[in-house]
Amino acid sequence: xxxxxxxxxxxxxxxxxxxxxxxxxxxxxxxxxxxxxxxxxxxxxxxxxxxxxxxxxxxxxxxxxxxxxxxxxxxxxxxxxxxxxxxxxxxxxxxxxxxxxxxxxxxxxxxxxxxxxxxxxxxxxxxxxxxxxxxxxxxxxxxxxxxxxxxxxxxxxxxxxxxxxxxxxxxxxxxxxxxxxxxxxxxxxxxxxxxxxxxxxxxxxxxxxxxxxxxxxxxxxxxxxxxxxxxxxxxxxxxxxxxxxxxxxxxxxxxxxxxxxxxxxxxxxxxxxxxx
Amino acid sequence: xxxxxxxxxxxxxxxxxxxxxxxxxxxxxxxxxxxxxxxxxxxxxxxxxxxxxxxxxxxxxxxxxxxxxxxxxxxxxxxxxxxxxxxxxxxxxxxxxxxxxxxxxxxxxxxxxxxxxxxxxxxxxxxxxxxxxxxxxxxxxxxxxxxxxxxxxxxxxxxxxxxxxxxxxxxxxxxxxxxxxxxxxxxxxxxxxxxxxxxxxxxxxxxxxxxxxxxxxxxxxxxxxxxxxxxxxxxxxxxxxxxxxxxx
Numbered sequence: 043x044x045x046x047x048x049x050x051x052x053x054x055x056x057x058x059x060x061x062x063x064x065x066x067x068x069x070x071x072x073x074x075x076x077x078x079x080x081x082x083x084x085x086x087x088x089x090x091x092x093x094x095x096x097x098x099x100x101x102x103x104x105x106x107x108x109x110x111x112x113x114x115x116x117x118x119x120x121x122x123x124x125x126x127x128x129x130x131x132x133x134x135x136x137x138x139x140x141x142x143x144x145x146x147x148x149x150x151x152x153x154x155x156x157x158x159x160x161x162x163x164x165x166x167x168x169x170x171x172x173x174x175x176x177x178x179x180x181x182x183x184x185x186x187x188x189x190x191x192x193x194x195x196x197x198x199x200x201x202x203x204x205x206x207x208x209x210x211x212x213x214x215x216x217x218x219x220x221x222x223x224x225x226x227x228x229x230x231x232x233x234x235x236x237x238x239x240x241x242x243x244x245x246x247x248x249x250x251x252x253x254x255x256x257x258x259x260x261x262x263x264x265x266x267x268x269x270x271x272x273x274x275x276x277x278x279x280x281x282x283x284x285x286x287x288x289x290x291x292x293x294x295x296x297x298x299x300x301x302x303x304x305x306x307x308x309x310x311x312x313x314x315x316x317x318x
Numbered sequence: 319x320x321x322x323x324x325x326x327x328x329x330x331x332x333x334x335x336x337x338x339x340x341x342x343x344x345x346x347x348x349x350x351x352x353x354x355x356x357x358x359x360x361x362x363x364x365x366x367x368x369x370x371x372x373x374x375x376x377x378x379x380x381x382x383x384x385x386x387x388x389x390x391x392x393x394x395x396x397x398x399x400x401x402x403x404x405x406x407x408x409x410x411x412x413x414x415x416x417x418x419x420x421x422x423x424x425x426x427x428x429x430x431x432x433x434x435x436x437x438x439x440x441x442x443x444x445x446x447x448x449x450x451x452x453x454x455x456x457x458x459x460x461x462x463x464x465x466x467x468x469x470x471x472x473x474x475x476x477x478x479x480x481x482x483x484x485x486x487x488x489x490x491x492x493x494x495x496x497x498x499x500x501x502x503x504x505x506x507x508x509x510x511x512x513x514x515x516x517x518x519x520x521x522x523x524x525x526x527x528x529x530x531x532x533x534x535x536x537x538x539x540x541x542x543x544x545x546x547x548x549x550x551x552x553x554x555x556x557x558x559x560x561x562x563x564x565x566x
Contacts, residue, residue: 075405193426197414200404200451204466207369207393208417255450257405 046280054174055166055286059272061177062233062242067265068188069226070243071250071257072219076199079244081118084133086227086239088114088140093161093231094147103161104176107228114140115224116217164235166276166286177229184222188261191215196257234287245294246271252305271297320347321382322474322504323368323391328377330367336375337363341529345474349504350496352519359526361508362396365476368506369393384473392472392503394463396479402452408462409434409447415469430469437465440495442488456483464492468499475499477507493518 046052073082089111096106114136121132148155160168169177188195198205198215205212230239250263275290282289323345331337337360345351345368355361366372367379369391384390392415412434413426426434438444441461446454451462460483467475477496481489496505496518507519522532 071405077401193414193417196406196410197417200406200411200414201400203371204393204395204414205417207371207391208415208470209370210417251405255405255453256407256410260405 051167051169054169054171055276056273057174058166058169058177058233059276059290060269061174061181062230063246063265063268063272064181065177065184065226066230066242067246067268068184068261069223070247071261071264072195072199073223073243074247074251075257075260079240080130080133081115081122082223082227082243083240084118084137085111085115085224086231086236087137089224089228089231090144090161090236091140091142091147092144092228094144094151097156098147098151103156104173104228104232107231108225110140111224111228112221115220119216119220160235161231162235162237163285164231164233164238164287166233166272166279166290169232173229173232180225180229184226187218187222191218192258195219234290238287238291241291241294242268245291245298249294249298249301252301267297268294320384321345321380322347322349322384323382324380325367325374326378326380328367328374328379330363330372330374330377332363337527338367338374338525338529339527341367341377341525343523343529343531345504345506347473347504348500349506350500350518350520351504351506352522353506353508353525354510354522355525357510361525362478364523364525364529365393365478365506365508368474369476382473390470390473392467392470392475394460394467394475394477394480396508397456397460397463397483400451400459404450404452406451407448408443408451408454409438411451411462412438412447412465412469415466418470433469434465437468438462441465442491455485457485457488459483461488471502473503475503475505477505479508479510481509481511 047056073079089107091114092107092110093103094106095110096103099106118129118133118136121127122129148158194205194210194215197208198210198212202212202216227239227243230242234242246264246268247260249267250260254260254263271293272290275293276286278284278293279286279289321344325341325343328341329336329339330341341360341364343351343364353361353364363372367374370379371393413430416426416430416434435444435447438447441464443454443458443461443465446458451459454462460480464477464480480492496507499505505519524530524532
């Protein structure tokens with residue numbers, strides 16, 4: 043197994059797992075805490091439109107996706123509080139419209155069509171060094187943002203109207219976070235694919251949430267869980283020769299189930315102790 | 319007595335419907351105003367306008383010099399909904415009350431933490447300060463939100479139905495605490511409980527789309543009728559009549 047580490051693509055996959063775990067650990071904890079998982083799902087699928095446009099224009103598809111999803115995320119957020127359109131309907135519209143645009147642009151682009159499967163399901167083993175750099179840059183931005191604005195983020199996420207009475211920059215933080223969520227989703231698509239991104243944003247967080255009740259701890263716990271799950275998934279995918287995204291997610295779910303059972307048992311013991 | 323907040327011919331509402339019409343009210347230092355009125359009469363809307371959460375459609379809200387920028391207005395919202403699963407501790411909720419435009423990054427200074435602990439102790443929820451907010455009972459959560467509102471040393475404290483969830487035992491302490499606080503801050507308290515209102519507040523504002531200000535803590539049923547302020551006295555049985563007249 044040690045000799046595997048000599049391969050550049052394996053090294054890249056490990057670094058990518060680490061960076062994506064940090065990104066999704068932080069952003070995912072926010073998404074889960076704030077109950078905007080469905081918005082994140084909408085942004086993920088809408089980003090396919092950006093991928094298609096990127097192909098058509100001949101730029102790196104992730105750039106197209108970054109611009110397009112950032113717009114989609116902020117439009118969805120705008121409708122969330124406006125009362126002009128039902129929030130879930132707005133998400134549904136952008137969700138399918140993004141997918142439709144993606145397919146149209148990929149079909150009208152001359153030449154051989156790209157491998158759609160790689161965007162739908164992702165592949166940790168094909169992360170390029172350039173993409174790693176993009177992940178590293180984004181990880182720096184996200185970590186610094188959360189460190190710097192942590193108190194504000196929590197206060198606003200927990201009670202937005204109270205934050206407004208304190209005259210805190212509520213809209214700035216909300217839109218900045220929607221933008222970061224969109225960018226994190228786009229970069230994670232490379233590893234997990236459009237269909238599986240949600241797992242990185244929700245499963246480690248839900249597992250961590252079983253043990254912790256504080257944002258910081260949940261975020262930290264989900265980063266650790268995500269790194270461990272990704273590495274185990276990577277090894278399994280290599281030996282069983284199955285797609286990495288799917289194997290990582292299966293490991294995430296198994297970890298969640300084990301944690302749930304362990305948590306259930308210790309909880310019962312605690313309760314019994316109280317009764318006795 | 320210095321003027322703190324003045325509402326001048328304010329019209330306010332949501333979307334296309336006006337909830338408040340031509341409302342004028344002045345909050346001075348040391349005021350303790352009880353806000354009463356029927357459900358849907360605009361009590362909460364009034365509090366939102368005073369707090370700055372809701373901009374009036376027309377009319378104006380003047381803030382006294384010391385309140386410039388809306389700092390130092392403490393607001394205890396009605397807690398019929400907050401996300402009980404949100405991962406935040408009671409202490410962090412209280413501390414968040416100290417955030418403002420200038421102070422929001424990094425940690426909190428020792429003195430701010432001390433103040434938070436002091437308030438938690440005073441309201442009797444210090445023992446649960448490191449628990450998640452969702453694990454608290456309605457009354458305890460209400461107290462935590464009161465602590466949060468007091469973190470800025472407000473000059474005006476707005477309370478929207480503060481006794482809704484508070485247990486009987488703490489209710490007495492709450493009024494004791496409020497009258498202590500009233501020495502250093504004006505209090506505007508919304509309540510549907512006329513009995514409580516008349517035995518604790520100094521003046522009464524009756525809100526039913528328009529606002530009638532009573533310069534004293536008592537109102538009689540006759541007055542209510544004159545002002546077209548249909549408080550549901552029936553629901554309280556004979557009690558409000560008795561309580562209202564005790565002070566006379």
